[in-house]
Amino acid sequence: MTSTAIENALVINGVDKTFGATDRPAVLQDVSLQLARGEFLAVVGPSGCGKTTLLRIIQGLETATSGTVELPSTTGAAPRLSYVFQRSSLLPWFSVRKNVAFGISLKAGRDVHGSKVARDRAVDELLELTGLSPYADYLPNQISGGMQQRVNVARALAVRPDVLLLDEPFSALDALTRERLQVDICAILENLGTTAVLVTHDIREAVFMADRVAIMSAHPGTVRQIVEIDEPRPRTVAFQHSPELAEVERSIWRRLHPTV
Template sequence: MSAALAQESGGHLPAISIAGVSMVFDSPSGPVTALKGIDLAIPKNRFVSIVGRSGCGKSTLLRLICGLVRPTVGQVTVDGMTPDLYQRDRRFGFVFQEATLLPWRTALENVALPMKIQKVVQPARREERARELLKLVRLQGFEGHYPSQLSGGMRQRVSIARALSYDPEILLMDEPFGALDEFTRQEMNEELVRLWQEQNRTIVFVTHNLAEALYLSDIVVVMAPHPGRVRAVIEVDLPRPRRAAIRQGGDFIARLARLEEVISHD
């Protein structure tokens, strides 16, 4: 555990603990080390962003956390248990760069579908719960719209509502706003901060956008490539609540410059 995150967790069990993790993939040209010697602890109910150049293993790290792949060396625990056991209780929520909504289902139906498949909400309650979630992401009035009738930002809101449908304790987000225009992206940043403050969940957020990471996060994990490893863990002490205007302030700009300097050392 890094000193910064150990202090933040206050001695309590972290939400996510990654200890001595390395990940090696086979390739036609031989073994490829995607991650090497990762030690990281993510405290509960914090917003943590993972940044770094392409190829540094950000998405691989996210896949290890949720158990989609297993480390070659080391151990990942989530709330004291293996990722597989944690996911068995449906305690992860996932949001990826593409919304991956079913085009033949309405926004309401897309949000309700995981509740139906996983049987985590009584049938009589599913539609009401889906409507509540769409209202939470400010899409009331669009329940009957199909994905093709929604903008990119609106589709991602549906995706976030769907990820929250079975009330996960940890939300994992892999470049969820990467395909959006800058104006919509900033709007979604503000919405995500609002949701996180209201829902009080642990969020692990992968992004290439340093300003986005700084604006959203309590903690920014900077990774270096070839092989992927943790270069720095940076506490973001900007006051909350945060508004878009903070990006223009001197404190924000100075912190962004320091973050860019850490990345440039690669």
């Protein structure tokens, strides 16, 4: 494997996807994307263009009809992927702490922490990083929707994923909670150097959080353009409401609505 390939955490090459019979229209066509380690890519596009299907193919929940998805490993160990969904997927009878720890025990066969002490320390650090320490002993139904999504992210990060997949993670939240989480999760991923792919309908969110935004079109779903976001990370609240962000947001919106 070349050093360029190893520097990439994810390489998607010419992925096509057709559900069912091959004479059905393709959902994805010739999708190619590369993510450098630590990079944050957002994917935007019209409803039904195949964004979730693409994440599911990366995760291995669907197989591509053709094309490849590679997760180059630097250590020889199998790469780890974590997925955060739109809605909270916490176990209601487990405390916040146990839910985060559960993320690790789920992948016990590939434990990255080595010992129980190291695992407990990793959970403590994640609770601290995500601002959840005061709520460690609460049950999911005793905390807000925003806090529940923090727990979901902490649980996904507990296995130290090589690539974190985020599928509309904030869309069920109110605007203020969403903005706060965008800032905090951005800072956490930057701090940990986590490579991430975010699927979102919210162009502003994509521009605020990502290093690059892939714009997809539908029928078939394909990557039309990739926009570099020329703003250092971690991103600040000032950038979230800046004219620069609004301008990039507008230009992506226009590309998604060429006839308006």
